[in-house]
Amino acid sequence: MKYLLDVTTLAYKEELCTGCKKCTEVCPHGVFAMENKKARFIDRDRCMECGACALNCDSMALTVETGVGCSAAILKSMITGSPATCGCDSPNSGGCC
Amino acid sequence: MKFTPVQKSANPEFLLINPVRISPSTSSTSTRKIMETSSVWSWKDYVGQILARTTSARNTYLVQPGLYRLGNPDESSLVLASANYKLSFDKLRKSLPGQNLWILVLDTKGVNVWCAAGKGTFGTGELIRQIQNVRLDLIVRHRKIIVPQLGAPGIKASEVRKLSGFSVIFGPVYARDIIEFIRLGLKAPDYMRKIHFNFVDRIILTPMEFIPAFRYFPWFALPVIFLFSLKSSGLMFHDAILGSTPYLISALASIFAGAFATPVLLPFIPTKSFSIKGWIVGLIMALTVSSSMGWLTADSRFLLPVFVFIFIPAMSSFIALQFTGSTTFTSMSGVKKELRYALPVYKILAAICILLVIADKIHMEGYL
Numbered sequence: 001m002k003y004l005l006d007v008t009t010l011a012y013k014e015e016l017c018t019g020c021k022k023c024t025e026v027c028p029h030g031v032f033a034m035e036n037k038k039a040r041f042i043d044r045d046r047c048m049e050c051g052a053c054a055l056n057c058d059s060m061a062l063t064v065e066t067g068v069g070c071s072a073a074i075l076k077s078m079i080t081g082s083p084a085t086c087g088c089d090s091p092n093s094g095g096c097c
Numbered sequence: 098m099k100f101t102p103v104q105k106s107a108n109p110e111f112l113l114i115n116p117v118r119i120s121p122s123t124s125s126t127s128t129r130k131i132m133e134t135s136s137v138w139s140w141k142d143y144v145g146q147i148l149a150r151t152t153s154a155r156n157t158y159l160v161q162p163g164l165y166r167l168g169n170p171d172e173s174s175l176v177l178a179s180a181n182y183k184l185s186f187d188k189l190r191k192s193l194p195g196q197n198l199w200i201l202v203l204d205t206k207g208v209n210v211w212c213a214a215g216k217g218t219f220g221t222g223e224l225i226r227q228i229q230n231v232r233l234d235l236i237v238r239h240r241k242i243i244v245p246q247l248g249a250p251g252i253k254a255s256e257v258r259k260l261s262g263f264s265v266i267f268g269p270v271y272a273r274d275i276i277e278f279i280r281l282g283l284k285a286p287d288y289m290r291k292i293h294f295n296f297v298d299r300i301i302l303t304p305m306e307f308i309p310a311f312r313y314f315p316w317f318a319l320p321v322i323f324l325f326s327l328k329s330s331g332l333m334f335h336d337a338i339l340g341s342t343p344y345l346i347s348a349l350a351s352i353f354a355g356a357f358a359t360p361v362l363l364p365f366i367p368t369k370s371f372s373i374k375g376w377i378v379g380l381i382m383a384l385t386v387s388s389s390m391g392w393l394t395a396d397s398r399f400l401l402p403v404f405v406f407i408f409i410p411a412m413s414s415f416i417a418l419q420f421t422g423s424t425t426f427t428s429m430s431g432v433k434k435e436l437r438y439a440l441p442v443y444k445i446l447a448a449i450c451i452l453l454v455i456a457d458k459i460h461m462e463g464y465l
Contacts, residue, residue: 001294001364001424004431025267025285026249028292029426049428050215052249066250067429068215070422071371074432084429085216 008047009065010054014038016061023053023062131231134165134186136194142187149184151304155207158183162204164231165190168197172238175279177268178224178248180205180213192272196279201242203227214251221253225261234262243268243283246290294425299360302423307356310416317348324458340461343392343401344454347383351409354382355416360423371427372439375417379410400460404453411446414439 010031019037029046032039032053039061051066068074068084077084149155162181167190176199179189186202203223205213213219228234228242244252246267254265269278269289278285318341325340326332359366359378366374387393387405395401418435421427 001426002369003427004369004434007430007434008428009430022254025290026246028247028270028290030287030291046426047428048426049430050211050250052214052246055251055253056249056255058255065430066215068422069424069427069429069432071418071432071436072422074429074436078436 002043002045003048003069005045008044008049010044010047010049011063012039012041013061014040016059018059018061020058022056022058026052026056028052130163131236132161132163132165134167134190134200136167136190136192136196138187138191146184146187150301151308155182155184157207159207160186160202162202162227164227164233164236165200165202167193167200168195170197170199172236174198174237176201176233176237176242177275178203178227178242178244180208180210180219182207182209182213185209189272189275192275196276199233199236201227201231201233210245211247211250214248217251219248220251221256221260224252224257224265228257228261228263240264241266241283245272246270246285247292292425294363296361298425299363302420303357303360306360306416306420306423307352310352310356314348314352318345321345321454324454325461327458336461340458343390343398343405346386346390347405347409348412350382350386351379351412352416354378354409355413356420358382359413359417360420363420363424370435371421372414372418372435375414376410378417379413380406382413383409398457398461400453400457404450404457407446407453408450411443411450415443 017038019034019039021034021039023032023039024034028050029043029048031041031043031047033042034040047064048069049064049066051064054062054064054066070084073084076082145154145158149158159181160183174197177189178201179186181202181204186200189200203213203219204227205218205223208216208218210219224242224244233242234240240263242257242263243266244254247270249267252265254267257263257265266283267285268275268283269285270292271289274285274289278289321344322337322341326334326337328336355375355378359371359375362378363374366377368374368377383406386409387402392398392401392405418432418439421432421435
């Protein structure tokens with residue numbers, strides 16, 4: 001299943017890639033593949049902005065604005081003004097995670 | 098071989114690569130003791146799983162952080178990291194029958210690995226803290242720790258290595274693949290690296306969609322029942338039932354459409370947008386309910402079908418949008434985009450629905 005197209009904030013600077021393959025290892029949606037010792041997008045729209053690739057990219061070739069893809073959390077942050085986090089530890093977390 | 102830490106600490110090799118302490122440990126020394134676990138579930142674990150899947154019991158379903166011994170591990174046995182949400186920990190150990198290894202449980206405040214990684218509680222700092230707290234360097238001879246792949250949003254492997262001396266190896270997404278992952282020499286083929294979201298996954302998640310939705314039901318039902326009980330001669334119970342029943346049925350139908358039917362049928366409903374998916378299912382639900390209840394042909398309450406066709410799709414759409422929090426593939430940017438379009442529409446439709454209910458009541462009283 002794929003979510004909305006062309007919304008992800010995932011950005012990639014190929015010139016910084018050292019070919020360590022970490023992004024292909026940590027991405028749970030198969031966004032990356034290796035080609036000529038460089039990472040390459042195979043399906044950027046599958047990105048869910050979890051941030052695993054960017055955190056583990058030591059050459060800073062990957063950046064992404066991470067956040068939860070959770071409507072309840074985003075609505076709550078709109079009302080309270082606090083950052084949108086998964087409310088798994090509160091009793092009113094709804095179905096979130 | 099039985100584990101004896103004193104003997105190992107005497108080994109100069111271990112003293113050499115003793116890690117740098119970066120943060121003072123906050124927990125008591127009691128977490129240093131090694132706890133026992135096994136791959137077998139007791140009946141309590143099975144009951145606990147059901148409660149955690151359906152009730153708020155999941156908020157307090159935890160295990161103690163620290164080091165666990167599964168089977169009879171020794172200094173060369175593998176170390177697996179996990180979260181202290183009991184459901185996560187139980188899934189992991191259940192998938193390890195006949196294995197001898199160590200499980201290092203991080204303190205994620207009872208939250209599963211993936212969510213906790215997103216929050217940063219299943220994170221680089223906590224992993225290093227636990228490694229040092231249990232003195233993992235004295236317990237195993239190797240310097241490897243297997244971290245679930247879904248922990249990667251919180252764990253920076255290079256940092257863990259630099260500060261603790263342990264190399265992070267990202268294991269498979271699913272605990273059920275771990276044995277094969279070990280058999281392949283700690284290598285995960287592509288299929289182990291991807292998260293799925295199949296029919297069963299979605300069914301399991303629906304109770305936590307419709308149970309919270311039902312909590313809001315009285316806030317809708319009570320004002321409606323009160324409105325329809327109002328009479329010039331006082332409060333009338335009979336009129337309250339007659340007038341409000343269609344609204345209560347509509348609310349229940351929209352919960353069913355948005356919290357159950359949409360999640361379960363998710364990939365088969367057209368469009369990628371959750372709000373539109375929910376709206377489509379809600380529209381079908383509105384048609385089904387209004388025609389089977391005979392509301393389409395009831396001349397006496399002509400406003401009722403108008404309400405039903407606005408309210409059920411809109412409510413179903415809103416509830417379906419909340420399911421984004423339970424999926425494995427929605428992004429924050431995507432959900433924000435949906436909310437940008439949908440939220441103003443929901444507000445307008447909510448106002449229209451309130452007016453329609455009031456107008457229906459006035460009409461029933463013979464004024465409209």
